[in-house]
Amino acid sequence: MQELKIYRCEFCGTTYSTKIKCQDCERGHRKPRDMKPSKYIPISQDKTGYPIYIDIEMDNGKTVRYERRKEIM
Structure with missing residues (x-):
């Protein structure tokens, strides 16, 4: 069994495989x-x-x- 960790943008709900990509998305929202x-x-x-x-x-x-x-x- 593989455990998967995903990150979800709190503003738009998009999911990412890395924390950095998710943080970039969140910072991009006004x-x-x-x-x-x-x-x-x-x-x-x-x-x-x-x-x-x-x-x-x-x-x-x-x-x-x-x-x-x-x-x-």
């Missing part, structure tokens, strides 16, 4: 640092009340915009 003000429209135009988009400042200083497309649940 992490949210701060949420900027969101964009809303009047409740009379959108009864959900959800923002149209949110801007997130990442750990590398860049800001990324996420836009709502649809409710999933």
